[in-house]
Amino acid sequence: xxxxxxxxxxxxxxxxxKALETDPKVLIMGEDVGKLGGVFRITDGLQKDFGExxxxxxxxxxxxxxxxxxxxxLRGYRPIVExxxxxFVFPAYDQIVTQLAKMxxxxxxxxxxxxxxxxxxxxxxxxVEHHSESPEALFxxxxxxxxxxxxxxxxxxxxxxxxxxxxxxxxxxEPKRRYWDKGELDTESIPGPLHKAAVAxxxxxxxxxxxxxxxxVCLEAAAAAQExxxxxxxxxxxxxxxxxxxxxxxxxxKTRRLVVxxxxxxxxxxxxxxxxxxxxxCFYHLEAPVLRVGGYHAPYPPARLEDEYLPGLDRVLDAVxxxxxx
Amino acid sequence: xxxESTAARKPRRSSKRTSAAKTxxxxxEGSEPQLVQxxxxxxxxxxxxxxEIDLSADELRGLYRDxxxxxxxxxxxxxxxxxxxxxxxxxxxxxEAAQIGSGRALRDDDYVFPTYxxxxxxxxxxxxxxxxLGMFRGVNHGGWDPNTNNFHLYTIVIGSQTLHxxxxxxxVAKDGADSAVIAYFGDGASxxxxxxxxxxxxxxxxxxxxxxxxxxxxxxxxxTEKQTRVPLYQRAQGFGFPGVRVDGNDVLACLAVxxxxxxxxxxxxxxxxxxxxTYRMGAHTTSDDPTKYRADEERASWEAKDPILRxxxxxxxxxxxxxxxFTALEEESETLGKRVREAVRAMPDPDRxxxxxxxxxxxxxxxxxxxxxxxAYQASFAEEGN
Ligand SMILES: Cc1ncc(C[n+]2csc(CCOP(=O)(O)OP(=O)(O)O)c2C)c(N)n1
Numbered sequence: 001x002x003x004x005x006x007x008x009x010x011x012x013x014x015x016x017x018k019a020l021e022t023d024p025k026v027l028i029m030g031e032d033v034g035k036l037g038g039v040f041r042i043t044d045g046l047q048k049d050f051g052e053x054x055x056x057x058x059x060x061x062x063x064x065x066x067x068x069x070x071x072x073x074l075r076g077y078r079p080i081v082e083x084x085x086x087x088f089v090f091p092a093y094d095q096i097v098t099q100l101a102k103m104x105x106x107x108x109x110x111x112x113x114x115x116x117x118x119x120x121x122x123x124x125x126x127x128v129e130h131h132s133e134s135p136e137a138l139f140x141x142x143x144x145x146x147x148x149x150x151x152x153x154x155x156x157x158x159x160x161x162x163x164x165x166x167x168x169x170x171x172x173x174e175p176k177r178r179y180w181d182k183g184e185l186d187t188e189s190i191p192g193p194l195h196k197a198a199v200a201x202x203x204x205x206x207x208x209x210x211x212x213x214x215x216x217v218c219l220e221a222a223a224a225a226q227e228x229x230x231x232x233x234x235x236x237x238x239x240x241x242x243x244x245x246x247x248x249x250x251x252x253x254k255t256r257r258l259v260v261x262x263x264x265x266x267x268x269x270x271x272x273x274x275x276x277x278x279x280x281x282c283f284y285h286l287e288a289p290v291l292r293v294g295g296y297h298a299p300y301p302p303a304r305l306e307d308e309y310l311p312g313l314d315r316v317l318d319a320v321x322x323x324x325x326x
Numbered sequence: 327x328x329x330e331s332t333a334a335r336k337p338r339r340s341s342k343r344t345s346a347a348k349t350x351x352x353x354x355e356g357s358e359p360q361l362v363q364x365x366x367x368x369x370x371x372x373x374x375x376x377x378e379i380d381l382s383a384d385e386l387r388g389l390y391r392d393x394x395x396x397x398x399x400x401x402x403x404x405x406x407x408x409x410x411x412x413x414x415x416x417x418x419x420x421x422e423a424a425q426i427g428s429g430r431a432l433r434d435d436d437y438v439f440p441t442y443x444x445x446x447x448x449x450x451x452x453x454x455x456x457x458x459l460g461m462f463r464g465v466n467h468g469g470w471d472p473n474t475n476n477f478h479l480y481t482i483v484i485g486s487q488t489l490h491x492x493x494x495x496x497x498v499a500k501d502g503a504d505s506a507v508i509a510y511f512g513d514g515a516s517x518x519x520x521x522x523x524x525x526x527x528x529x530x531x532x533x534x535x536x537x538x539x540x541x542x543x544x545x546x547x548x549x550t551e552k553q554t555r556v557p558l559y560q561r562a563q564g565f566g567f568p569g570v571r572v573d574g575n576d577v578l579a580c581l582a583v584x585x586x587x588x589x590x591x592x593x594x595x596x597x598x599x600x601x602x603x604t605y606r607m608g609a610h611t612t613s614d615d616p617t618k619y620r621a622d623e624e625r626a627s628w629e630a631k632d633p634i635l636r637x638x639x640x641x642x643x644x645x646x647x648x649x650x651x652f653t654a655l656e657e658e659s660e661t662l663g664k665r666v667r668e669a670v671r672a673m674p675d676p677d678r679x680x681x682x683x684x685x686x687x688x689x690x691x692x693x694x695x696x697x698x699x700x701x702a703y704q705a706s707f708a709e710e711g712n
Contacts, residue, residue: 088483
């Protein structure tokens, strides 16, 4: 099939459809995923075509959703659960952290936990409280979980396919403000493994590392920097746990400068992990300290302030300038 | 207080709902849910053996006025959202009687823990309605001091506040005070673990709390059947306290039932679950499209039970209000609408540095540092601009 242009939302929908078609053990569960097709319509039409037994509207209880998904996985099913918004995953956090993440290890590898937890995340859509957060570091910190986030339609499709096929629990963060961004999707050509980073743009003066919603911002920053004669490489991490440090190292050995960009607070964030590891691996290559651009150590602000809070083009370019000034 | 245990319940939706075999066994057809009702949809006063209420003409008109103004406020907020002045709005349309009835049952020293749709209760508590709009406009996360009116901030994470209410009530009891606490939540929220835990704690500690569940039949797209197989008020029984189902579109019944539950709490007899059986006439929020999941006829059938209309019919039949009263109220509504509109348009965006305000009560050096960096960065643009 030829490549087709579609939105991230549509690519996810197609990928979920494919997963339901391919494996009768795949289930979709969550609040409003049925008739409504989810509040973002990612599951649109799936209940109509696969029935209420496969696409399950659950009671309004996140701990219940994840807890029962664990039980279904124990019984051989492969549940894909939807948490409606980032801020509502916390009632399920206990089940995810204390149970889902540890089950395989506790059973000495005898049982598998093929559960995908889809979470629309991040800000930029003018929402009220608890609808704009980036809690990825909280999950990446937990051993046993894999944490990923696509930044484009092709990855949305393929990473979901890979997540569903994985026998490990996957926290699948969907950048909600990019849902309607369109990109090329080729459903035939199978891409590289789930945890591999991708070079989104080649450059030689500095590396920007990002994932999910911030990849687009970094690509725009790189394009703007180009006009000033700066050549910026953009690395799309795709996976926040594990992290493809080899790819980051390769890029940094070439460019010698690194800026990590994410929406989540900088303090104790994934940027800290990347900065520490890359400093260790690339100490003699670095021309500047690894810089981080991200959110503040303050509650995600009300919508009218989110443009100030979220890293935008200016803040990324400012960090680029600071790095290049060393 | 009675605990109805065998309330027959009419399935609300037609059999065209799919996989009927797997949905709960329905109680017999044709029987209305057993509701405490004092005012019928036709505006007739009826008696209930357990819930008596005797209101003066002034008080009845007061309830009517509250409902009318609340509806007007709500309509204005919906319009403001459509005009781009608010990012989102959660309308209470149809739930005025549940909120005004229960809200007017409260004493000043009682404490309210709302969810995010309790605009009518806020009105009863004396919270300026314009204060409710800040969070929906995106300028703040609250907008009022909860202790001024004993009306806590709106809570968006479903069900969380029922535990806060229970803990607050445990504190009230420890203090030896005779006030009561009320927690509002929806039928969907009843599925949350937090709500079950609130039931457990309140029962075990005999906390003076009333759980006021507005069963508006829907949790976004999910009907109540996706949350429970028993009528919600019956849940209370398993936790060891009484549950009552009240006609949520009957302001008199909501007032009487809530009053009785609050008095029970004050007497030290512990929690009560009140299920107000009502209907969300509009969308879940302005972001929602109910045509995706529910039939127009359903709303039409509930319009016949409109809470405001039925009290108006009663007032008119009983000659408790004349045309001049209704005209004056209409004018008052318009004035309120205008005031709300102007207040919202005049609401300034917060100062940028407000991002860092109140992150901690005792201050925090990291926040101070980030704030200073942020301020310097912002200032650099101003310099460039000059
Ligand atoms: C923990 C949590 N999960 C999901 C949501 C998203 N959400 C907001 S309102 C809502 C439906 C609530 O229904 P109900 O409790 O019946 O109250 P209603 O809105 O009908 O008054 C959902 C799923 C949320 N706010 N919090």
